[in-house]
Amino acid sequence: xxxxxxxxxEDMVRLSEHYFRRRLVAIYLHGSVAMGDAxxxxxxxxxxxxxxxxLGREDKRYLERTQEELQQRYPAxxxxxxxxxxxxxxxxxxxxxxxxxxxxxxCYGNDIAGEIDNSGWERFEPNAEMAKGRLAFARKCFEQAxxxxxxxxxxxxxxxxxxxxRKYARYFVVIEGAYxxxxxxxxxxFEKEDVLNKLYQYAxxxxxxxxxxxxxLKDSKAAGIAQDEFLRRIRPLVEWMFDRIExx
Numbered sequence: 001x002x003x004x005x006x007x008x009x010e011d012m013v014r015l016s017e018h019y020f021r022r023r024l025v026a027i028y029l030h031g032s033v034a035m036g037d038a039x040x041x042x043x044x045x046x047x048x049x050x051x052x053x054x055l056g057r058e059d060k061r062y063l064e065r066t067q068e069e070l071q072q073r074y075p076a077x078x079x080x081x082x083x084x085x086x087x088x089x090x091x092x093x094x095x096x097x098x099x100x101x102x103x104x105x106x107c108y109g110n111d112i113a114g115e116i117d118n119s120g121w122e123r124f125e126p127n128a129e130m131a132k133g134r135l136a137f138a139r140k141c142f143e144q145a146x147x148x149x150x151x152x153x154x155x156x157x158x159x160x161x162x163x164x165x166r167k168y169a170r171y172f173v174v175i176e177g178a179y180x181x182x183x184x185x186x187x188x189x190f191e192k193e194d195v196l197n198k199l200y201q202y203a204x205x206x207x208x209x210x211x212x213x214x215x216x217l218k219d220s221k222a223a224g225i226a227q228d229e230f231l232r233r234i235r236p237l238v239e240w241m242f243d244r245i246e247x248x
Contacts, residue, residue, distance in 0.1 A: 001105075004040055005033050008074040012082070013108050015066055016049060020059075021202055025087055026050040026109035031155075033077075034105045037170065037193065037217070042163055044079035044155065045070075048100060050112050054086045079156070091116050098124040103175075103190040126187045128248040131179040135245050138176055142238055145172070161226035165216050168227055172238050173199075173213045180241040183248045190218055206237040 001009065009029065017024055031046035032038040051059075063082045070080045090096060090113065100113035117123040124130050141151040145168060150157060154171050158164050170192070177195045181187040186201055188194045199210055212233065216223045225233075 001029075001033060001036055002036055004076055005038055005045070008045060008070060008077055008080075009033070009107060010078070011073070012045070012047060012066075012070060015070075016082070019062055019066075020049075020051060023051045023053055024049065024109065025052055025159040026112045027090035027107050028100045028104040029107050030104035031100060032170070037192065038077075039163065042078055042158055042160075044081060045077050046081050046155075047083065048096075048104065049082060050090055050109070051084055051086050054088070055084055056080070059084065073230060074187065085115075087112060091121055094122045094124045098126075099156070101219075102126055106186070126178075127183045127185065128183040128245075131183040131245045132248055134179065135242060137233040139242055141177075142242075145227075146235070148228075157227075161228075162216075162220040162224060165223070165225050165230040166220035168230060168234075169213045169216045172231075173210070173234060174217075176238060176241055177203075180245055183245045203237065203241065206240070209234050209237045 013027055018026060027050070028034075028048040029046065030048065032043040033045050041049075046064075063084055067080045067082055071077065074080075085093075085096075090100075094117075097113040097117055101111075101117065137152070141153040144151040145154075151171070153175075154167055157167060174192045174195050175190065175198050178187060178190045181195065181198050181202065186198055186202060188198065196210060197213055200207065203210070212223070212225065212230070216225060216230065
């Protein structure tokens with residue numbers, strides 16, 4: 001996690017622990033802050049709180065107030081999202097547990113997602129079945145981006161065209177690349193370097209597109225590639241990965 005966001009996360013954990021007390025089971029972070037890719041004044045904070053009991057009306061009001069308070073206190077973050085769910089909700093949602101285990105970091109409490117998985121409940125594994133099961137959703141999201149619509153998977157897209165390219169690089173090359181690697185039993189993690197290094201091996205025909213993606217993720221301003229051009233140039237790579245997943 002980047003040092004700019006550590007005080008925000010520490011404050012979020014402290015406020016959550018103080019209010020929920022023994023009801024608070026765990027807090028996970030996902031998204032760019034968790035992956036160390038956040039951009040000050042652009043990226044938002046995505047968190048997933050697990051509680052021992054269902055949320056009440058006052059709990060929801062508290063979360064809304066806390067989101068606003070943290071946003072005002074830490075203007076370098078572009079939105080604070082405190083998503084709270086009961087452990088019972090998590091028991092019935094294997095995809096949420098999958099995301100928490102493989103694409104999030106635990107910053108408070110016990111790994112309740114792993115504990116539920118290990119207790120015999122339905123679970124999703126990072127394999128070809130997982131990749132193929134979400135393929136229709138992934139295709140739809142990419143079509144929306146190509147049509148200049150807000151994709152269902154990305155959250156808010158930055159208005160700056162270079163920063164928008166960076167967000168699309170994370171979602172459509174790194175994240176979708178990770179699912180492609182699952183279909184090849186080559187998945188290691190959702191970390192961008194793990195994914196890109198593997199893609200250079202298994203999608204070697206698209207080296208130029210991967211080089212461009214790495215350049216954008218390193219410094220989108222220096223890369224100077226707007227989202228329309230970026231999407232056009234990565235389209236063959238993304239569609240190739242989708243087709244390979246579908247063939248499994």
